[in-house]
Amino acid sequence: MSKDKTYSELTVWLLAVRDHRDRAAFGDMFDFLAPRLKGFIIRCGARPALAEEIVQDVMLTIWRKAAMFDPHKAQASAWIYQIARNRHIDIVRKESRPVPDELGEDPGTEPDASQILALEQEALHLKQAIQQLHPDQKEMIEKAYIGDLTHQEISTQTGLPLGTVKSRIRLGLGRLRKELKGLR
CATH class of the missing domain: 1.10.10.10 (Winged helix-like DNA-binding domain superfamily/Winged helix DNA-binding domain)
Incomplete structure (x- = not known):
């Protein structure tokens, strides 16, 4: 199957999820997207375990927010990869928030x-x-x-x-x- 044909099928799958909550289409989309999204997120700098977590979150977001997809505004792949990119950025920001010294603890110390x-x-x-x-x-x-x-x-x-x-x-x-x- 050609890459173009599969990416056009992505739109068909996404529309089936959006319009009919089609689980089979979602499964096909998941099988196609999961490894590609994981590779994309790893190339963005995430660890493989974190990338898998983000992929799961992105796929759940796609299922929940499929109604927001408009093929006249964006291609399915662009819409999905933007969700993945944004989720990765959100996680990086949360992880890089500085922890105030008062909240930092020495491991193994019990408070009195x-x-x-x-x-x-x-x-x-x-x-x-x-x-x-x-x-x-x-x-x-x-x-x-x-x-x-x-x-x-x-x-x-x-x-x-x-x-x-x-x-x-x-x-x-x-x-x-x-x-x-x-x-x-």
């Missing part, structure tokens, strides 16, 4: 009672500070840091522009810094 009490008090102060935020800022902070969503995922979920999401998070974090400044 005073450390546990101090941590509980800090958590209480943080919870109170979050409750004092403007509701829009509070929602964005909770989605980003408790829900572990990317800014783009929050934007998609809430329907807000990406810049609005980022501004609310930035303003909320600024207020939290002021509120929690005296803790340390």
Whole structure:
């Protein structure tokens, strides 16, 4: 089977999934795409195990969001590879977020009672500070840091522009810094 024929079949498979939730078409698409997506993600710099995880996530996203595919706006392969690329970027960003020194732990050390009490008090102060935020800022902070969503995922979920999401998070974090400044 030629590469062009298979890529045109990709559109047929994707439309069958979009329009009829066709499991057989999804299976054919998975068999065709999985090794290609894994190779693409590895070439983007991911470890093989991470690439497999991303492929699974991308395929699940394709199943869930097939209704968003419009063959008049993009080729099926471009739409799918963009999902894969974006998912890889999201994971790289999450992995490269700096961990504050206060949150870093030495492996094998058990906290004593005073450390546990101090941590509980800090958590209480943080919870109170979050409750004092403007509701829009509070929602964005909770989605980003408790829900572990990317800014783009929050934007998609809430329907807000990406810049609005980022501004609310930035303003909320600024207020939290002021509120929690005296803790340390």
